[in-house]
Amino acid sequence: DQQVKQNSPxxxxxxxxxxxxxxxxxxxxxxxxxxxxxxxxxGPTFLISISSIKDKNEDGRFTVFLNKxxxxxxLHIVPSQPGDxxxxxxxxxxxSGAGSYQLTFGKGTKLSVIP
Amino acid sequence: DTAVSQTPKYLVxxxxxxKSIKCEQNLGHxxxxxxxxxxxxxxxxxxxxNNKELIINETVPNRFSPxxxxxxxxxxxINSLELGDxxxxxxxxxxxDSxNTIYFGEGSWLTVV
Numbered sequence: 001d002q003q004v005k006q007n008s009p010x011x012x013x014x015x016x017x018x019x020x021x022x023x024x025x026x027x028x029x030x031x032x033x034x035x036x037x038x039x040x041x042x043g044p045t046f047l048i049s050i051s052s053i054k055d056k057n058e059d060g061r062f063t064v065f066l067n068k069x070x071x072x073x074x075l076h077i078v079p080s081q082p083g084d085x086x087x088x089x090x091x092x093x094x095x096s097g098a099g100s101y102q103l104t105f106g107k108g109t110k111l112s113v114i115p
Numbered sequence: 116d117t118a119v120s121q122t123p124k125y126l127v128x129x130x131x132x133x134k135s136i137k138c139e140q141n142l143g144h145x146x147x148x149x150x151x152x153x154x155x156x157x158x159x160x161x162x163x164x165n166n167k168e169l170i171i172n173e174t175v176p177n178r179f180s181p182x183x184x185x186x187x188x189x190x191x192x193i194n195s196l197e198l199g200d201x202x203x204x205x206x207x208x209x210x211x212d213s214x215n216t217i218y219f220g221e222g223s224w225l226t227v228v
Contacts, residue, residue, distance in 0.1 A: 032215035043119070043205050043219035044158070089158065093215040096163065096171050101146075101215045105158040 003027045004092050006106035015115050019077040023090030023106055026071060030092035034103070035064060035075045038087045047088075048075070080113045087111070118142050119220035121206045127226045128196060136191045136223045138206030146170070147189035148207040148217065149181060158205070164189050196227045 005024045013019045023033075031052045036044035050057040050064045050073065057064050063076045077084055090106040121138040128134050140147060148171075149161040163171035167183040178194040193200060206220040 034215065034217075036219075041222070043207075043221045046216050046218065049216060091158075101209055101217060102160055102163070102171055103150075103158075103215075103217055104160075107156055 004090055004104050004106040006090050006109050008109050010110040012112045013080045015113055016079045019080045019111055021075040021088050021109050023073045025092050029094055032093035033073050034091045036089040044089055082113050082115050085113045119206055119208055119218055121220040121223050125224045130196055130227055132196050133194045136204055138189050140187055140208040142208055144208035144210045145186055146209045149191050150205040152203040198227050201227045
């Protein structure tokens with residue numbers, strides 16, 4: 001049973017426009033949400049996160065919005081650049097005790113930014 | 116100066132063999148993890164260690180055995196490799212004040228033939 005879902009496997013956006021990547025989750029125990037970016041043949045790279053007590057976090061061109069009642073979060077990239085083309089993973093975190101976090105990942109959305 | 120490094124990056128081996136993937140982090144983190152990305156592209160946690168102590172052990176065949184000689188290293192040993200073990204294995208690390216952020220290595224592509 002997928003606790004974190006990214007229903008769009010791919011997204012194409014024109015350079016300069018906004019990219020919106022969506023994520024839904026089912027587990028109310030998640031206390032932190034993160035977005036990771038992954039290029040082919042590389043490991044996931046942390047992009048931005050948001051605590052469950054907030055509804056928005058912004059870092060430069062990247063903004064994450066959290067709607068707890070809908071169990072939905074989204075990542076906005078404005079303006080989109082060709083270098084943003086990658087697979088974006090949504091992840092949700094639970095505290096596992098003794099300094100350990102358990103991340104549950106979505107399946108990823110492949111973003112293509114067209115010049 | 117790679118933060119989380121794992122070797123080998125690519126490994127092709129025959130069924131039935133035993134192999135190890137090594138991981139080292141120079142971030143001073145207390146917690147290390149192994150994640151597996153399977154053919155369906157899901158990233159799933161396998162193990163987590165905190166200060167050399169096993170914290171999370173998801174449903175993984177006992178042919179997989181993690182070993183943490185010190186808090187900067189977490190190696191993954193796999194016995195009697197099967198075709199279904201073919202996947203990308205990612206090592207990762209974190210610390211309590213990193214805001215739940217987990218830092219990943221570049222991945223080890225394992226192909227069992």
